Amino acid sequence: MKVLKFGGKSLANGQGIQTVVDIIDQKVKKGEHITVVLSARGTSTDELEAILEQAVKNENYQEALDAFKKYQIADFGNVNFLEEFEILDKLFEGVSLLGDYSKRIKDQVLSQGEVISAKLVTHLLKERGVNAHFTDSRELIITDGQFGDAQPLDTLSKENVVKHFEKYNGTTVNVVTGFIASNAKNETTTLGRNGSNYTASLLANYLNAEELQNFTHVNGIYTANPDLVPDAKKIERLSFTEANELAYFGANILHAKTIIPLIEKNIPLRILNTFDHNNEGTLITSEASEKGIKSLSVLENVSLINLEGRGLLGKVGVDARIFKALAYKNISVSIISQGSSERGIGLVVSADEAKQAKATLEQEFESDFYKRDVSSITVEKDVSVISIIGQDLSTFHKPYNALIRNQVVPLLFNNTVTGKNVSLVVKKNQLHKALNVIHGEIFEISKKVNIAIFGHGLVGGTLIDQILTSAKEIEKRKKIHLNIFAVANSRKVLLQKNGVKKEWRGDLEEHGVVYEIEEIIKYADVHHLENLIAIDNTASKEFTDHYITLVKHGFDLVSSNKVANTLSFDFYKELRKTLEENQKQYLYETNVGAGLPLIDTIKLLHLSGENITRIKGVFSGSLSYLFNTYSVENRKFSEVLQEAIDKGFTEPDPREDLCGNDVGRKLLILARELDLSNEFEDVQIDNLIPENLRDGDAASFLGRLQELDPVYEKIKEDQKEKHVLRYIGDLSGDLSQEKGVLEVKLVSVPESSALGQVKGSDSIFEIYTESYGDQPVVIQGAGAGAAVTARGVFGDILRLTEKG
Template identity: 55%
Template sequence: MKNNSDSNEIKFFKHRSIIKFEGEDFLGEIGVDGRIFKALTLARISVGVISQQAIENGLSILVNEADSEKAVNCLIEEFAPERKDGKVSQIYSINNVSVLGFVTKDYNKILSELARNNVFPLLLNQIASQNRVNIVVASSQDEKTKNVIEAEIFKKPKTVHLAIIGHGNVGKALIDQILSTSEEIKRRKKIDLKIVAIANSKKIAYNKFGFDENWKVEVANATSTSDMSELIQFSQENQLENLIVVDNTASSDFVQNYQLLAENGFDLVSSNKVFNTLPIEQYRNLRYTLSKKNRKYLYETNVGAGLPLIDTIKLLHLSGENITRIKGVFSGTLSYVFNNFCLREEKFSTIIKEAMEKGFTEPDPREDLSGNDVARKLLILARELDLINEFSDINIQNLVPVNLLDIKKEEFIARLQELDEEYQKIKENQEPNHVLRYVGDLHGDLNKDKGELDVKLISVPASSALGQLKGSDSIFEIYTESYVENPIVIMGAGAGAKVTARGVFGDILRLSETK
């Protein structure tokens, strides 16, 4: 591309109208273009881009919006005989459009980026010899179009607009991480991350310019209800490009919005495990929509917090490596609980309260103790292997006594000591030099439609890989046909708001770089 004043800027014209001129077996006739220009010139109407669509038997002319009605009437009068005998079917205007002209050697890449942002030009005129392209878009999308083109042609920082759903432990940590590193990311990666919406289950705060360190005040003063239809409308009205919704909740209600968001131009990043464990039909419907709409959905933190587990399994599976078993300690929370319970002379309830204070548990610790959290993670991995298991297929050992299952969260926490006697007995009845570990195990013939999924508390030698686990670390053993005796082992921090937030942040950056 030449480096001159004509080629290093985008020509941008607002308040234009398209005059559509349609008729079968007529537009190829000699003199039609001349008659159109002559009629409009006599009417003192300036003509811009002219484009002929053979497939549609149509011709489009660009005029100033103020002249659109006069242009239509002028052409109706000029071609009255042809309209009467049916050669011209209709002449009409499309108002509220804008024109953008630019020079590029790869306009297909720009068109692809525009399509990813739900922008589809109404007209496209290319002068191949000059690498010049003129496109016409709806005025409601012209600023967004300009931003996308500038980022592609001039390598300006690409603006990525984020809607953060959930600002509890993980959400707050994520917002702080984004705000504290945004300038460095902008300088180093040419990505301008802007948090434009922050929501919880009740209300949502908007800031089209991007929230700063005072975001908590704006969120506290928000009056809009947490409605994703309003978020979509907000993004459209403000012409926001490169949209990502980040779900940091544990909500089974919010995941019902994923389909709607994907259909309306949002990519998805989630630490919420619920969607990936919904019935397989709903799971597959979203994947179909994502593919059709060219959207992405990343959820690396669903299983291993900040560990690269899902990516590893995807890569192995896609490369044709036959995975035969996945086994390990999936829960950083229960890793912390049993690692400490087996090493220290403390009551079981004391260790659970410690885990809660450190932010390792779900808001309701029964989500961890019931085994549901581990079961969801195991099911997510099974589905990464294209297995069609449902949540009901999982054999789960619930660590919560039956009489404490259906009470309110606050009452359960107050009665935690009722677990102490049973788990002290389990601990004392182990073989010498053994420790307790709560494991997930995907096994069976994984080449079939379904695998076998077990979630249970087991006793293992303290010297084994599982037995040597420390702190809140998780461990995953991946067995394949190539790694039968010595599995691939992934081990590391498996819990904590900051660790999970960092993993979510990583997904956001990966999405941003591929946009």
């Protein structure tokens, strides 16, 4: 025999109830010997409980009760539920008059959902010609007198079940009410919420069933709740032990007591989807499955109680007193652990019992309050428990660090004696994000990185296109899913939680909205977006004012904008302090060398203790092209400059390049990487624009370019033979002191030197160190261009995704 159990969603009106009847009918036609256990239909149990609460408050519950009855009858007017409806009428009327109800009354109310469900399915099967028999489990399962969460009396219950099935056997399909039972006084009891699974498990045990098939609305047990974690994957096989852990720690498909009767008789349990006949579900057997983390379970209806006090640390018997006091009040503790304070103890109880638990503990530790051994007993209500089933403490640092990086700080955690399961208590409003962060970290599923891009000009737009083009290949190779959820300019933002598409430019124009930075932060929070990165591809001083706010709200930073690193040294230090406090990172490789690995190299040398004595080089790709070309070609300076403008190598107003401020900012950034406290005012800059051309608008300057020719012709002629012009940045002096010497200047160098051999718009950097002596570390390559810079920013993004 196989026992089939159907849940509430499977039995809902419409497709659900008809599909259940089809499944049973087909199995009977195939000659299968089956017994069926049913939950209440749809949300009937919750509805009855809500009506009960209305009645006890003497509120008008009749409308809700009429809606409940209407749903149960629906298209099944020829089924007689008069007896069940009369029972409910009398019970609710009595509760309304008394203004109170007991757990015994509540069990009687809730039991009607299962009775109605089983009566209806029995009727529908008989209409199909199936020999179905309505079986009230209150006549079979006998329990103790604990209403609401009764414990079966196995010997008596088994005798009843065996006798019943001897009488109704062969071709009979017993349709059994789940969840409900009765005590020795023949009073209705219930087996706890989700207890229909327990009923099915008990029947399977008593009848030595071949298999228990639990039909639900999902395809099996998943690595996490798919409603909370979209990337959750189905688990094909589990052992009873793993399933029991999942059940205990909140897997909503299983009841915590369901597994035990199956283990006793080694009866397989299969979790199936009522609505997907082709899916084989999850099979649970006694055979051990592959080692490793199996799933994330969640307990939501819980509270965290914290006991704090100087006298708790190392004091013998405190835990025993806690358990004894709570056990006396029938309050179960699911987790107990050292709290966030070394003088504290934290324990997790049902939210419904938290108030009573606090009062009980206050009474137990009353004398300890007087001695000041206990300073406080507090309750944190809005919490949830995440349990990582199969997690070994040796690798727990990975999900834990991922949580911290995403600013989810567990309030408490503990592990089981085996060390194979770890439970975390987190704030309820962080549950969704925490689950996705942990899930992405521990399973071989792509880690989702959510990116907000500010600025979509040449560099920003190129970057977006590069990410969209490469995303699938990166996910395939690196298991990293890059998701651009925000694209913003100075006016409006396009927000799409599942990522912008290749048509993002048109979408921004059509669907973009005016925004403040706080609205993007809120959007990420509301949609539980994890692993946040903000990309600054602007040149805006105003946007850098948001850096600290973004970091405090969980964003790592990547920037091609040089401004933030060249503002006051006080801001520079404050930003880094904020990054450290929030364990976030700020990468800006493109600030100096576009796509060249310059800053990383300098950081590595500096952190390793290498004494860097000097850095000099051609920092500007625009000016590199200008002087590389002018030095070797017999052309006027204005002609070469106009060519650079036409090719897009310079800013629209080339004075922004020629003034040397850009090179000065880059040089200052490198100085600060060496922990020098220079300000921008310390940089000595050789402005390439004659004073008479520095004022006025861009158009006026562009009309007077020829005035530059005699100035630079003389500079060129005054050079030594086989020398060329280069506009360089030079950081020198005693770099072990507080400040270095920063110079930006036009120099003449031998064409055979490293600087002299630079071609096109390449940049070159010479890094002199104590160890390398006169032979510098040389980094050379493309120093300008949107594609190169965007690729450098992209590299920083990927560098961030691989951290931790």
